[in-house]
Amino acid sequence: MMKLKERISAFAELGLRLRNALPGPDKKGDQQLSELINNQQYKNAWFTPTNVTSAIEALANELTPENLSRWTEMYPGLTRESPPHTVGIIMAGNIPLVGFHDFLCVLITGNRLLAKTSSKDSELIVYIAELLYSINTGFNDMIRFTDGTLSGFDAVIATGSNNSSRYFEYYFSRYPNIIRKNRNSIAILKGDESEKDIQELGNDVFSYFGLGCRNVSKIFIPDNYNLNKLLKQWGKFSGVIQNNKYANNYDYNKAVYLVNKYKFFDSGHLLLKEEKGLSSPVSVLYYEYYNSYNSIMQHIEEMKDKIQCIVGSGNIPFGESQQPKLWDYADGTDTIDFLLKKKHRNNVI
Numbered sequence: 001m002m003k004l005k006e007r008i009s010a011f012a013e014l015g016l017r018l019r020n021a022l023p024g025p026d027k028k029g030d031q032q033l034s035e036l037i038n039n040q041q042y043k044n045a046w047f048t049p050t051n052v053t054s055a056i057e058a059l060a061n062e063l064t065p066e067n068l069s070r071w072t073e074m075y076p077g078l079t080r081e082s083p084p085h086t087v088g089i090i091m092a093g094n095i096p097l098v099g100f101h102d103f104l105c106v107l108i109t110g111n112r113l114l115a116k117t118s119s120k121d122s123e124l125i126v127y128i129a130e131l132l133y134s135i136n137t138g139f140n141d142m143i144r145f146t147d148g149t150l151s152g153f154d155a156v157i158a159t160g161s162n163n164s165s166r167y168f169e170y171y172f173s174r175y176p177n178i179i180r181k182n183r184n185s186i187a188i189l190k191g192d193e194s195e196k197d198i199q200e201l202g203n204d205v206f207s208y209f210g211l212g213c214r215n216v217s218k219i220f221i222p223d224n225y226n227l228n229k230l231l232k233q234w235g236k237f238s239g240v241i242q243n244n245k246y247a248n249n250y251d252y253n254k255a256v257y258l259v260n261k262y263k264f265f266d267s268g269h270l271l272l273k274e275e276k277g278l279s280s281p282v283s284v285l286y287y288e289y290y291n292s293y294n295s296i297m298q299h300i301e302e303m304k305d306k307i308q309c310i311v312g313s314g315n316i317p318f319g320e321s322q323q324p325k326l327w328d329y330a331d332g333t334d335t336i337d338f339l340l341k342k343k344h345r346n347n348v349i
Helices: 004-021 031-043 049-062 065-072 100-108 124-135 137-141 162-171 195-210 228-233 235-242 244-259 293-302 335-344
Strands: 086-090 112-116 143-146 155-159 177-180 184-188 216-222 264-266 271-274 284-290 307-311
Touching: 004 049, 004 065, 004 100, 004 124, 031 049, 031 124, 049 124, 049 195, 086 100, 100 112, 100 124, 100 155, 100 335, 124 137, 124 143, 155 162, 155 335, 162 177, 184 195, 184 293, 195 216, 195 228, 195 235, 216 293, 228 235, 235 244, 244 264, 244 271, 284 293
Parallel strands: 086 112, 086 155, 112 143, 155 177, 184 216, 184 307, 216 284, 271 284
Antiparallel strands: 264 271
């Protein structure tokens, strides 16, 4: 059984290999990975080479000895070795490698992984696993993938929509579990943001076509805020409209708004609509005015169970919503703490 130090070393090496394998200005990259990145768009049109590369780069940059040590040192219980248990993971497929953090948490705690990948993202995580096998053969007996129904697990982590979560809650209710539902991310603007801040906010809105739960789907802006300031700075993201799936969503939503005579702003590649809700459709960004920063923060606190992250002054810096740290947990649920408590409680999950 691998010790914690070996597991940390393996993931640090994984990060190094991925960074070296990615194409860059001073290197060609690994041919196998380059082909894998390029081929994803033919299986899932949302997974463009740029998006897949961004996802791999984001996780690779986090997998350093320093980050892994800082993260694992937060949990003294990780040094207490005990027999592994099997943790089932149902992975989402909205953006590339969205299930990697759960994959990492299960393995770094010394547990066995039983993963059901999304049909929309089935190859990338398998490639990651194969790299781990080549780094340390001890992972060969710790990772298993399945296309069918999960069985033979001791605990489960499942990520899906609000609809699928009801099924998960019913089916997995007798097991220790983490069940994740839909969440959205927001940005709060104060009106004094620099042009650079606005440009960076564009990354939070447009990366992965806005499909991630960490993508900003709504902004809160002060009364009388000039929305044209945003549209002017976001022209650099106009390339999203070249994606057929994104363009279809844009055309459909624009037609609906025109037919219903809704007021909206149109940049030619993004629609801005005033709306109380949080979950905007693809190609649409909701906005809501506020007249008091304190009151809007109180309002947001009341909606915290629906919010994944907050971008803006005093929160996640502009442009970094899709660059989570190892210790940034989905839905605010500490996955490592969950796994350790279950693993060490009478040595039975």
